[in-house]
Amino acid sequence: MVEATPELLTDILGSVLQDSAFMFVEPSEEPAEWGEKVFAATLAFESVKGGTLRLTMALPVGVELAANMLGTEIDDPEAEENGRAAVSEILNVIGGAFVTRYFGTKVPSQLGLPQALMSSQPASGPRTTCSALVRSETGDPVLLELDMD
Amino acid sequence: MALDMLVVDDSPVTRKMVRRAIGLCGLEIGQVFEAGDGAEALSRLAEHRVDLVLADINMPVMNGMELVERMSADPDLSKVPVIIVATPISEQRIERLLDIGARAYLAKPFRPEALKDLVLEILGKGENHG
Numbered sequence: 001m002v003e004a005t006p007e008l009l010t011d012i013l014g015s016v017l018q019d020s021a022f023m024f025v026e027p028s029e030e031p032a033e034w035g036e037k038v039f040a041a042t043l044a045f046e047s048v049k050g051g052t053l054r055l056t057m058a059l060p061v062g063v064e065l066a067a068n069m070l071g072t073e074i075d076d077p078e079a080e081e082n083g084r085a086a087v088s089e090i091l092n093v094i095g096g097a098f099v100t101r102y103f104g105t106k107v108p109s110q111l112g113l114p115q116a117l118m119s120s121q122p123a124s125g126p127r128t129t130c131s132a133l134v135r136s137e138t139g140d141p142v143l144l145e146l147d148m149d
Numbered sequence: 150m151a152l153d154m155l156v157v158d159d160s161p162v163t164r165k166m167v168r169r170a171i172g173l174c175g176l177e178i179g180q181v182f183e184a185g186d187g188a189e190a191l192s193r194l195a196e197h198r199v200d201l202v203l204a205d206i207n208m209p210v211m212n213g214m215e216l217v218e219r220m221s222a223d224p225d226l227s228k229v230p231v232i233i234v235a236t237p238i239s240e241q242r243i244e245r246l247l248d249i250g251a252r253a254y255l256a257k258p259f260r261p262e263a264l265k266d267l268v269l270e271i272l273g274k275g276e277n278h279g
Contacts, residue, residue, distance in 0.1 A: 020258040096236025
């Protein structure tokens with residue numbers, strides 16, 4: 001089992017966004033400005049240990065994600081309509097990548113169903129084990145947080 | 150001959166992504182049906198004959214594992230190949246899926262070419278198909 005570090009989360013987040021949606025992100029240490037609305041989702045997992053992953057995206061990144069996944073333009077209404085579902089689905093892929101890298105492929109692991117959150121801001125709590133903040137090519141923030149039980 | 154397929158996933162975005170990949174992979178595709186879970190998939194399969202099912206694992210109501218088991222136990226459906234298209238999973242879970250009747254596992258995200266290669270391999274088609 002590897003160590004849960006911000007670098008691990010950054011690597012998984014970057015590779016999944018690149019492979020699933022042709023999106024490129026860079027690690028960021030600047031405080032994030034989220035705007036009025038965010039797309040967010042959580043995903044529970046169980047393996048040797050249990051926990052939760054939470055993904056928060058600024059609105060423009062969520063719309064770009066949905067557009068790229070669906071093969072539409074960013075200004076297509078379908079992209080914004082599907083932003084929340086796209087964030088949930090990408091978190092599902094991130095969850096699979098996380099459990100197989102963190103716990104390995106030899107031990108059983110189980111993902112829950114992604115839950116979309118109605119939120120205006122990310123909700124980092126005291127249980128957050130580690131997190132990764134990255135920015136899209138347009139400078140908008142994406143935050144992946146891990147809570148281990 | 151064009152291939153009819155059923156895409157089973159609870160995420161509408163993923164169903165559209167898989168449909169898009171099917172469209173891009175260069176196979177001759179007929180009708181593509183959709184279902185949001187295993188139970189809905191069985192209803193679709195009762196209405197339409199398909200050549201292939203592409204199914205997720207984690208779904209509400211009836212998951213992909215149960216769908217494969219139900220299809221394997223049904224003489225009318227046991228010959229329809231199922232490819233599990235899901236997030237990375239443990240080797241043990243892949244083995245279990247293949248044991249109960251799934252024909253292959255394709256990890257998300259995947260390239261359309263990978264889907265094409267798998268479909269051709271499973272359906273025993275030559276390189277000149279599509």
